Amino acid sequence: MSPKEFIIDYIGRHKHPVNAVLHIVGVPAAFYGIFLLLTGHLGMGITLTVAGYFLQYLGHKAQGNEVGEVTLIKHLLKKLQTSK
Numbered sequence: 001m002s003p004k005e006f007i008i009d010y011i012g013r014h015k016h017p018v019n020a021v022l023h024i025v026g027v028p029a030a031f032y033g034i035f036l037l038l039t040g041h042l043g044m045g046i047t048l049t050v051a052g053y054f055l056q057y058l059g060h061k062a063q064g065n066e067v068g069e070v071t072l073i074k075h076l077l078k079k080l081q082t083s084k
Helices: 001-015 017-038 044-064 069-084
Strands: none
Touching: 001 069, 017 044
16 A cells, blocks of 8 residues: 555545544554653553553544554455465
8 A cells, every 4th residue: 555545545534523533632642652661651651552542443433434453454464365
């Protein structure tokens, strides 16, 4: 998938206003949580990572589509199956 295709797909998967707002909060929280985990701040790192991903999950639930990681895994599995 090209960067352009990724952006178009991402925008389409986050059109619902609730999904968009939850991602605006959830994505930075998850990334910052991962950063904190890597720098030894386990408690806050785990909290922010889980909360960030949970907000994104709720957003996709509101929009009625899958979380991006699930879509990515399905895409990779499909590529592996077609390459056999």
